[in-house]
Amino acid sequence: MTDTPHGIRIRPGGPADAPAILGMLDSAVAWMNDRGNTEQWGTIPYSERPDGAARVERYTTENTPYIAELDGTPVGALVLDSGPSTQMPIAPAGEPERYVRLLVSERRHAGLGIGAALLAHAAEETRRAGVRLLRVDCWAGGDGRLVAFYERHGFTPTARFLSDTWPGRVLSRRVD
Numbered sequence: 001m002t003d004t005p006h007g008i009r010i011r012p013g014g015p016a017d018a019p020a021i022l023g024m025l026d027s028a029v030a031w032m033n034d035r036g037n038t039e040q041w042g043t044i045p046y047s048e049r050p051d052g053a054a055r056v057e058r059y060t061t062e063n064t065p066y067i068a069e070l071d072g073t074p075v076g077a078l079v080l081d082s083g084p085s086t087q088m089p090i091a092p093a094g095e096p097e098r099y100v101r102l103l104v105s106e107r108r109h110a111g112l113g114i115g116a117a118l119l120a121h122a123a124e125e126t127r128r129a130g131v132r133l134l135r136v137d138c139w140a141g142g143d144g145r146l147v148a149f150y151e152r153h154g155f156t157p158t159a160r161f162l163s164d165t166w167p168g169r170v171l172s173r174r175v176d
Contacts (some may be wrong), residue, residue, distance in 0.1 A: 005054040008110040009015030010121045020074040022056045024104045029108040040139040068114050076105035076114035089161050098126040100136035119153045127175045
């Protein structure tokens, strides 16, 4: 378990965390929609999507999940994999990598650095695995704030892609 500023603790996740992750995704969709962003993750809560619960279950069983907790309550989640989803139009890196498949936090705890702490943890786990490349893809629409968030945390945009009508960016970060 890793301790971070503001009392956030990061621990390995697992299948028992799927309901909490699903709840975080539902609250993130509602938060984005309240701010007029209906394009990034749509308008349907993850828990109501036909594949929502199954997708979150796969995140916790087929990938490497981490949970950020505040006073023992899950407030963020990160899922690492060895590459991008085969469902996305993203080329493999051509070298060993770790890939952020999901990063989500409870918006009611915004400003505590939950996402930053999880990304720092991802970099450390990547380094610990002897891998030097950490990548992520994200929504590149709207005002570009999500891309800028990753840039502030050491990532560099490397490619653009379009998944149906969803504009995306791939960003990379070298860890040493």
